[in-house]
Amino acid sequence: MPELVDIDSKIIVVDNCSKDNSCEEIRRWIDSEQVQGQVEVVASPVNGGFSAGNNVGIKAVRAKYYLLLNSDTLVRKNAFKTLLSVAEQNPQAGLFSPRLEWPDATPQESCFRFHSPVSELINAACTGIVSRLLRNFVVAHPVRMEPDYYHWTSFACVLIRAEVLESIGLMDEGYFMYFEDSEFCYRAAAAGWKVMNVPDAHVVHLRGGSSPVKSQARLRKRLPRYFYESRARFFYQLYGKSGLLAANVLWIFGTLISQSRRIILPHKPRSVIEKQWRDIWVNFNKPLKPYIHPDDYDKT
Template sequence: MRLAIIIINYRTPKLVIDCLASLQTEIEVGRDAVAIVDNASADDSIAQIEGSIAENGWSQWVKVIASPVNGGFSAGNNLGIAALTADAYLLLNSDTIVRPGAIAKLLVAKDDHPEAGIIGPRLEWLDGTPQRSCFRYHSPIGEFIDAAATGPITKLLEKYEVSLPVADAPIEPDWISFACVLIRREVIERVGSMDEGYFMYFDDTDYCRRVRRAGWKILHYPYARVVHLRGGSSSVKSAIATRKRPPAYLYASRSRYYRKFYGAPGLWMANLFWLAGRSVSLVRELAGNRQSHISEQAARDIWTNWRNPLQSSSLSVKKSQIETNER
């Protein structure tokens, strides 16, 4: 098989169906296949999706896999990957719409750039406006920048800022958004599956670090374009933007990431740098009578799982916290 596409569903059947509709002219039946992994939605998602597959005649290239548990983003994708054997795997959010020619261009990039283990397209809004989808690694200094949220500090330390500007030509960032990524089979065979200790978030950063350590590069290929609705499949970004409290699994994943790649001192340093940055932004907000740019509980939440950060973040996830399994 040339390409296996994995789409995770958790109570977003209408988004999945729209995503499938955008794929029907982009794949080659007999060479490509799609696996929809339902992460124990416990609603009528499977019935809706299977009904649409039958109605549209997609059964030759789409199958639904029902997971008995909701293990999160990594677990769902690992289940889908294990179910199909292909030369490459495309992990695709349910809240994406594939632009015409995008998959063909990603496959061309795969052939033209054998050094690239993971390849991501340009992510954009429906109107074509590009989104930031390329990043530097999260680091303690990056935590200080984010918490300070102050222009002069961001400018001074810009080489540590996590988010990179939109690029119109191919670049090799530290990591890219896993809303849509092409991964070579050889990468999975050598590096292994995604870390299921993350319920959601930081799993993409983690995997890109592991892939780069194994000798491959991460490639952003903007000539392939995919619409990412953002917020349709996850409420975390909208919660952050509106200063609401993000779910605990975000902070649990953050703790796991820092402990795993920076050690116990690195996790402490990340939190202390965050607190230092928050002190800067708090003074600025009080002096200017401005509203806080983060939730009131953030200073406490960053310590989530600090005693045992390598504990699986999915162990403490409550159903009430989960809306979808995507970013």
């Protein structure tokens, strides 16, 4: 709230059909702080996922800029003002992201190239020489200290011009979670908008507050079905059915490279996530099929 004192703004808190009474608790806080005109809670009757939740908030207010902010973030001093200042000075860009960092200020990778079939090979191979040979296809960019343009950026925190939404529409609600930020940036780029990272604006991203995907991946445990549904949708939308097939085939090839290394170096930890061999084919025949929630791998 203090960050917004000098900014003509309104905070929309979207409750994505939570079951813990948090919606009422936030409303009580709003009443106790007497900030009814500055903060509004909008309750969604269903948990439609990340895109749907953000769309609920966007549709609740008319603005020049929309700042999407995850629930697992902490905003550093002057971050909002810095983003707005850079946006005003760079009309050619439509999306602006801050430097995401850990609580100790260590920066996080938050700017990326678009996923591609080749990047699936790189990720599955987990082999330095493959990553170096195909470095122009590695998804994550190294952290930079200067403003720059990227294919896409994390939507843990992002400032979007209203003109971008007017020209390409809202976020794709066919994604429950994951890949939706990349797909939105792809549509923005196709419409002529640039994606700019502003490292002088700092936002802490605690990660894992909304989804277990990252923690499950670290433990090599099976990922939620919605991750693979989003993956199939993304590759199909950007590259067509042949691109989705290529992504799966190259992932298998990369995994064979990784497994071959384990034969030579048995002390190496396994890189394949549980049942990923099967799960990459989720929704292959119907990649635009709406997500299934909660997780149920037996549904088709």
